[in-house]
Amino acid sequence: MAGGRPRESRVDHALTAATRELLAETGYAKLTVDAVAARAGVGKAAIYRRFATKQELVFSAVVHGVSVEVPPDAGSLEADLLAVLRDIVTSLSGPALTAIPGLLADVSVDPGRFEEIFIAGEQACLRAVLGRAVSRGELPEVPDVDVVHALLLGPVFVWLFLLRREEPPVELWASFVASSLRLPGNSGPSVGSA
Amino acid sequence: MAGGRPRESRVDHALTAATRELLAETGYAKLTVDAVAARAGVGKAAIYRRFATKQELVFSAVVHGVSVEVPPDAGSLEADLLAVLRDIVTSLSGPALTAIPGLLADVSVDPGRFEEIFIAGEQACLRAVLGRAVSRGELPEVPDVDVVHALLLGPVFVWLFLLRREEPPVELWASFVASSLRLPGNSGPSVGSA
Numbered sequence A, B: 001m002a003g004g005r006p007r008e009s010r011v012d013h014a015l016t017a018a019t020r021e022l023l024a025e026t027g028y029a030k031l032t033v034d035a036v037a038a039r040a041g042v043g044k045a046a047i048y049r050r051f052a053t054k055q056e057l058v059f060s061a062v063v064h065g066v067s068v069e070v071p072p073d074a075g076s077l078e079a080d081l082l083a084v085l086r087d088i089v090t091s092l093s094g095p096a097l098t099a100i101p102g103l104l105a106d107v108s109v110d111p112g113r114f115e116e117i118f119i120a121g122e123q124a125c126l127r128a129v130l131g132r133a134v135s136r137g138e139l140p141e142v143p144d145v146d147v148v149h150a151l152l153l154g155p156v157f158v159w160l161f162l163l164r165r166e167e168p169p170v171e172l173w174a175s176f177v178a179s180s181l182r183l184p185g186n187s188g189p190s191v192g193s194a
Helices: A006-026 A035-041 A044-050 A055-064 A075-092 A095-110 A113-135 A145-162 A170-182 B004-024 B033-042 B042-051 B056-060 B077-092 B094-111 B114-136 B144-161 B170-182
Strands: none
Touching: A006 A035, A006 A055, A006 A095, A035 A044, A035 A055, A035 B094, A035 B114, A055 A095, A055 A113, A055 B094, A075 A095, A075 A113, A075 A145, A095 A145, A095 B144, A113 A145, A113 A170, A145 B144, A145 B170, A170 B144, A170 B170, B004 B033, B004 B056, B004 B094, B004 B114, B033 B042, B033 B056, B033 B144, B042 B056, B042 B077, B056 B094, B056 B114, B077 B094, B077 B114, B077 B144, B077 B170, B114 B144, B114 B170, B144 B170
């Protein structure tokens, strides 16, 4: 997020590393901002300049930051959606897998800037991918991004966190979502925002 | 679940009512099994005969019990899926809406019998609905039930709990899932269990 001064970046890396270490050692519930500050060797003020809450700090360290990388153009809507789904699976695996449920419980009580920064970043990525499909002529317009977000993230979420299964069938789901979005008149409860 | 002795049933109702009252008063995080026992006027042993954990007790009181009612035959796969989606939305609204995130965080730490009783109940309902579609000739075989479960529950979940929006577009999603499942060769990473 803006900045880029070397010292800032060193603090960012130290915070991410400290958060991941402490998650592995104590789990999400017992992790504290104080412990992250101590482990990273930075003041708490440096953390709170970046993150309003523990849940923001952890989300940023294990899932993604405020910007979400748009996968390179894979040539078709279905292939692009598959790339997005693979990125979602990767970002929810590893240390995120055990942290996410507790983190979301905290977000539900204190959402803070969760929507503005993290969800907005994911949806900016989706908008870019959907915009490419419009450019290719695969979709008549950019569908409701909330709908696409729910269709892509939702099944992965249930698969990993409720059914507790491994390896979500992302190829199948990419084909489902791509063909669903291409159904005439089915590009969502038209919002038309792009 | 089995039983049906009047006294059992009175205890069940008292537990459900007490749990819902306490959820409304204190929220999920502060609710305790002790408080539910006291409010319901039953011993803790009566609770632990029924539920291994607080999360089981609360899930049963606000989402659904071990059996999930199969909606009446609506005449087509799409209409049946829409009925299931509406039941999912109803069961995740109301008191469940604020309880679920904390509850799932507890389940992730101590899953207990969550999968065996609650997920199994949901999937038995799905199997019945998918079996009807096979009988009608709409599907060649019952698709992987985990996949259908993820496709139906996932988007509702993200819509309500992550995007925090109201009124999920269930008509659209029922049509998406029905048409996806009907795509040739796309009935899931064939498990063929029925």
